[in-house]
Amino acid sequence: MVNSQELIQILTKINEKIAENKDYLTQLDSAIGDADHGINMSKGFKAVVDRISQMKDKDCGSILKTAGMTLVSTVGGASGPLYGTAFMRAGQVVGSKTELNFDDFISLLEAALEGIKLRGKAQRGEKTIIDSLEPAIEAIKKHKEEGEAAALKRVVEAAKEGVEYTKKIVARKGRASYLGERSLGHQDPGATSCYLMLKTVVDWITENKGL
Ligand code: ADP
Ligand code: MG
DSSP states (O other): OEEHHHHHHHHHHHHHHHHHTHHHHHHHHHHHSOSOHHHHHHHHHHHHHHHHTTOTTSOHHHHHHHHHHHHHHHOOSTHHHHHHHHHHHHHHHHTTOSEEOHHHHHHHHHHHHHHHHHHHOOOTTSSSTHHHHHHHHHHHHHTGGGOHHHHHHHHHHHHHHHHHHGGGSOOOSSGGGGGGGGGTTOOOHHHHHHHHHHHHHHHHHHHHTTO
């Protein structure tokens, strides 16, 4: 489904998407955090693209691990180590493969989620990245039998619903948790960036793989 070169293209698209949404993500973080999520993410993904652009002859695991290490080392905020761990875990699970299929995609998402949970000690419902990522993974698994195109469409829908849900819950982890009840009504920046990434991957696959 996706080879090393295409994986680099997808990560490049993620960088573009994050850059386009830099102000939006920072604005969300200004309401319940310290107004840097867009800045953190765009800085991190720009560095990722710089590092991986020459890696098309490497395996998918190395590309994802390099992306993860770059995020950890370039992003100061909580999101750097969290997304960094996610990409490193994803890289570990795909290992030396030079082409990823649909099941690999599910496995790497599961590994990424596990990494985020381990690193950040958060669970669903605490107003974090997990609130869009976990429902997206559940959706892809649940709708897998309906075909790849249908399952991928559900991923985007579930992640979007997860983002909406963060408005209705109180933050229990990260900076926003300092606000307690005052975090209610606000959309979580990290859940939003995760949705944007998932949508970018799905859009790329849909457009380029004729789904
Ligand atoms: P910081 O909070 O250090 O300024 P960012 O603004 O870049 O870092 O990222 C904030 C986002 O990180 C939050 O919106 C939330 O989604 C996510 N986040 C914070 N803590 C955790 C955690 N323990 N587990 C998962 N995600 C978290
Ligand atoms: Mg912040």
